[in-house]
Amino acid sequence: MYTFLSRSIIPIVASVALLAPACSWAQQGDLLARIKDAKQLTVATEARYAPFEYVDAGKIVGYDIDLMNHVLGKALPGVKLKVSDLPFQGLLPGLDARRFDMILAAVTVNKDRADHFAFTLPVADATIGVLLRANEAGSVKSTSDLNGKIAGAQIGSVQTQALTALDKTLKSSGGEGLKQIKQYVSYDEAYGDLAAGRIDVVAQSLANIGPLMKSRPGVFAVMPQTIGPKSYFAWVMRKDSDSGALLRVISDGIAEANRDGTMKKLQLKWFGTTMDVPADALPVPSM
Structure with a gap:
């Protein structure tokens, strides 16, 4: 394992x-x-x-x-x-x-x-999904629900780039935008902060999210809507x-x-x- x-x-x-x-x-x-x-x-x-x-x-x-x-x-x-x-x-x-x-x-x-x-x-x-705590699954269903949220991703990653673009899109649509984009040396740290409630969501590839959720059942969920374009x-x-x-x-x-x-x-x-x-x-x- x-x-x-x-x-x-x-x-x-x-x-x-x-x-x-x-x-x-x-x-x-x-x-x-x-x-x-x-x-x-x-x-x-x-x-x-x-x-x-x-x-x-x-x-x-x-x-x-x-x-x-x-x-x-x-x-x-x-x-x-x-x-x-x-x-x-x-x-x-x-x-x-x-x-x-x-x-x-x-x-x-x-x-x-x-x-x-x-x-x-x-x-x-490499299409990007949004990871959230399982108990938040009912309230975070689309990108508009990310207004005011603290999002995490790895330093220098395309996921951080996608969150920055999303923040601009949310604000241009009249929303508050993301409250903060917190960057991490490794995704393990981001997952830990998400589980502990220190951040609200993590941007990560769907390919990584699936095995993570399987290894920690009941802890995380994934937002139905992806962010950013199709990528590899x-x-x-x-x-x-x-x-x-x-x-x-x-x-x-x-x-x-x-x-x-x-x-x-x-x-x-x-x-x-x-x-x-x-x-x-x-x-x-x-x-």
């Missing part, structure tokens, strides 16, 4: 090899060739985002881990996965600094991120020629897993349900 308890933040530590001048690695072929030579794909994730990735018995497990291991087994046999656990706020800067090969985490694709980074094909639906989770790479071949291989593997049913089997295992995601292209983000 997984838990939603916070773990201590593990600092990013760059190896001596990663501190070498850019020209030294650029002369060794592209990233995919170096990964094949080393027989290791180095990724970073935030292992506090169950069921996508979390720590169980000292090991990082979850949907993303299983799906990537399947892709590697098919496309890059013999290449092993090395996973570092970092705070979410350090993932994109760490990728930019070349401290790892790619981000293996549930990262929502949005316009700002897509302008700077390359995304794989989608691996899951994908894995992240640098947007450069060095990463291009790896991006194609991983995306092709995701597409195959989507079409042959492997993705849905893993979704049933980790989420208890399946979700339709495009297998041919990543939709252009609208937010």
Whole structure:
């Protein structure tokens, strides 16, 4: 059984090899060739985002881990996965600094991120729902019921972005708007504050909300109306020629897993349900 308890933040530590001048690695072929030579794909994730990735018995497990291991087994046999656990706020800067090969985490694709980074094909639906206490289910049924509420989300997340947009929409419609948007280092903290009554709602992807509610029956409920546009989770790479071949291989593997049913089997295992995601292209983000 997984838990939603916070773990201590593990600092990013760059190896001596990663501190070498850019020209030294650029002369060794592209990233995919170096990964094949080393027989290791180095990724970073935030292992506090169950069921996508979390720590169980000292090991990082979850949907993303299983799906990537399947892709590697098919496309890059013999290449092993090395996973570092970092705070979410350090993932994109760490990728930019070349401290790892790619981000293996549930990262929502949005316009700002897509302008700077390359995304794989989608691996899951990231549409945002609103989590509330079970005893509030009867009084919070739509976004208009969120006027005057304190909402929580993770720092730097698309969910926080969606709450900011919602606040503007509520105010432009003549409402009070959200009383406060409280931002957290991890969602575990937000869930704890929601259960304790310190905040009123949490914006989170529906994919995460379902397993959370199942693990804590009777504690939470979900608002029937979602917020923000349809969106997707994908894995992240640098947007450069060095990463291009790896991006194609991983995306092709995701597409195959989507079409042959492997993705849905893993979704049933980790989420208890399946979700339709495009297998041919990543939709252009609208937010």
